[in-house]
Amino acid sequence: TKTPARSQSTATQKTLRVAVVQMLVGSDKATNLKNAERLVNQACDGNADVVVLPEIWNSPYAVDQFRKHAEPIGHECGPSVSLLKTLAKERNVWIVGGSVPELSDDKVYNTSPIINSDGVLVEKHRKVHLFDIDVPGKIRFFESETLTGGDSATVTPLTEEHALGVAICYDVRFPELAITMRKKGASILVYPGAFNTVTGPPHWELLARARALDAQAFVVCASPARNPDSAYQAYGHSVVVDPWGAPLERCAGHGEEILFADLDLTRVAEVRNSMKLLDQRRPDVYGTFIEGVDWKE
Numbered sequence: 001t002k003t004p005a006r007s008q009s010t011a012t013q014k015t016l017r018v019a020v021v022q023m024l025v026g027s028d029k030a031t032n033l034k035n036a037e038r039l040v041n042q043a044c045d046g047n048a049d050v051v052v053l054p055e056i057w058n059s060p061y062a063v064d065q066f067r068k069h070a071e072p073i074g075h076e077c078g079p080s081v082s083l084l085k086t087l088a089k090e091r092n093v094w095i096v097g098g099s100v101p102e103l104s105d106d107k108v109y110n111t112s113p114i115i116n117s118d119g120v121l122v123e124k125h126r127k128v129h130l131f132d133i134d135v136p137g138k139i140r141f142f143e144s145e146t147l148t149g150g151d152s153a154t155v156t157p158l159t160e161e162h163a164l165g166v167a168i169c170y171d172v173r174f175p176e177l178a179i180t181m182r183k184k185g186a187s188i189l190v191y192p193g194a195f196n197t198v199t200g201p202p203h204w205e206l207l208a209r210a211r212a213l214d215a216q217a218f219v220v221c222a223s224p225a226r227n228p229d230s231a232y233q234a235y236g237h238s239v240v241v242d243p244w245g246a247p248l249e250r251c252a253g254h255g256e257e258i259l260f261a262d263l264d265l266t267r268v269a270e271v272r273n274s275m276k277l278l279d280q281r282r283p284d285v286y287g288t289f290i291e292g293v294d295w296k297e
């Protein structure tokens with residue numbers, strides 16, 4: 001039987017079973033919610049402690065769709081996050097709910113809800129770095145046309161010894177954020193994402209591995225499956241990387257799939273003790289580069 005992350009004798013929990021749901025996302029919100037429910041249940045049947053969904057799983061990934069699909073995420077939640085809270089409680093599982101568009105004070109954020117195994121929304125991360133790119137002839141996408149960026153790094157305790165850092169997709173390109181999450185105590189970094197067929201092949205797994213090395217942490221990157229009917233072609237290839245930078249598990253392609261990975265949590269201390277990167281930083285040479293951050297352990 002499955003042992004939930006929080007209720008076990010937490011100090012002694014040595015492994016964590018993560019399920020990454022590479023789900024197919026379409027244009028109909030009700031169908032997306034049904035699909036998420038089916039897949040989260042399937043992940044729980046596979047004994048996951050933590051289930052991770054991809055970026056924007058209740059709506060097409062398109063700037064003109066975000067507001068239409070946006071919901072409150074807080075004391076009151078809309079149908080997407082309410083569904084995840086119910087599932088988390090019913091199945092006694094933590095859920096990093098990918099991301100959904102969040103409506104707050106008439107602004108729309110790209111937000112990841114983090115729900116514990118009691119079904120409580122314990123944290124949320126608003127995508128800090130909006131995906132604004134223009135690769136001539138290949139892809140132009142400006143989230144800032146309809147979204148507002150968040151302004152904080154998000155870390156939430158999972159066990160007595162381990163905390164989850166959560167950031168979203170384009171956030172993975174910024175080592176400063178990964179290192180800040182580590183400084184705030186994270187040993188597992190979760191990035192719900194939706195890379196595409198232009199940036200995915202050269203960058204997706206390389207960035208996941210780079211952030212794992214920067215933060216000396218596990219990195220979990222969850223993508224949607226590729227939908228041939230969508231204007232935005234998701235890359236797929238969800239991946240889990242260990243703190244030594246090696247891919248632990250990866251989806252073979254871009255189809256709908258659940259990826260299971262058993263994280264040996266003792267690896268975090270082993271890697272951090274063998275290379276004391278934070279202590280060895282030389283801010284006297286290159287500056288602190290994150291104001292207010294003391295780089296020493």
Ligand SMILES: NC(=O)CC(=O)C(=O)O
Pocket residue numbers: 130131168169170171173193194195196199200203
């Ligand atoms: N979709 C994103 O936020 C990021 C992405 O696709 C990329 O960085 O490439």
